[in-house]
Structure formats: structure tokens, C-alpha cells
Amino acid sequence: MGKKDASSVKLPVDQYRKQIGKQDYKKTKPALRATRLKAEAKRSAxxxxxxxxxxxxxxxxxxxxxxxxxxxxxxxxxxxxxxx
CATH class of the missing domain: 1.20.5 (Single alpha-helices involved in coiled-coils or other helix-helix interfaces)
Structure with a gap:
């Protein structure tokens, strides 16, 4: 019984991470692609x-x-x- 009660309550950290993930998906694909290319160029240079x-x-x-x-x-x- 204790497990069911504990799993239904979400930690504030998990809620925060979920909100950040939703905001990240709101970005357009070209913006995400540009960010990824910039990070790759920085790593490879x-x-x-x-x-x-x-x-x-x-x-x-x-x-x-x-x-x-x-x-x-x-x-x-x-x-x-x-x-x-």
C-alpha cells in the first residue's frame, strides 16, 4: 500500500524537469538544428x-x-x- 501512495506524489524536481522539457519542444526545428550544429562545431574545432x-x-x-x-x-x- 505504501508504494502506491508514494508513486502518486511527484517530486518538485520532476515537475520542474517536465516543464523544462515541454518548453524545449516549443522551439522550432531550425532553432534546435542551429543549436546542435553550433555545439558540434565547438566540440570539433x-x-x-x-x-x-x-x-x-x-x-x-x-x-x-x-x-x-x-x-x-x-x-x-x-x-x-x-x-x-
């Missing part, structure tokens, strides 16, 4: 953050290559100076 991360990654890689060659050449020069 590469942002400034992604570009900055790629540039930083390339710079770190180049710095690593430069450091590798610098350290290899400097140790070879030091060994040549010690032999003389």
Missing part, C-alpha cells in the same frame, strides 16, 4: 589550448635533440684536449 600544447611539445623535442648533440660534441672535444 581545435582550440588554442591544443595548438599551444603541440607547439610546446615540438619545442621540447627540439631542445632534447639539441641537448643530446651538444653533450655528445662537448665530451668529444674535452677528450681531444686531454690527449694533447
Amino acid at each position: 581545435p582550440g588554442i589550448r591544443d595548438t599551444i600544447l603541440i607547439v610546446v611539445a615540438v619545442l621540447v623535442f627540439l631542445l632534447g635533440v639539441y641537448a643530446f648533440f651538444y653533450l655528445n660534441l662537448s665530451t668529444e672535444l674535452d677528450l681531444d684536449a686531454d690527449m694533447d
Whole structure:
């Protein structure tokens, strides 16, 4: 018996959500389509953050290559100076 009584009373949150859903259906199809396309474009467009991360990654890689060659050449020069 308790379940029947509890299910008949709707929570205010559920009523609010139902009202929002009804208002959303009142929008025209072109407006809904435009909103969906705008959201998809925003998700798929590469942002400034992604570009900055790629540039930083390339710079770190180049710095690593430069450091590798610098350290290899400097140790070879030091060994040549010690032999003389």
C-alpha cells in the first residue's frame, strides 16, 4: 500500500524537469538544428589550448635533440684536449 501512495506524489524536481522539457519542444526545428550544429562545431574545432600544447611539445623535442648533440660534441672535444 505504501508504494502506491508514494508513486502518486511527484517530486518538485520532476515537475520542474517536465516543464523544462515541454518548453524545449516549443522551439522550432531550425532553432534546435542551429543549436546542435553550433555545439558540434565547438566540440570539433581545435582550440588554442591544443595548438599551444603541440607547439610546446615540438619545442621540447627540439631542445632534447639539441641537448643530446651538444653533450655528445662537448665530451668529444674535452677528450681531444686531454690527449694533447
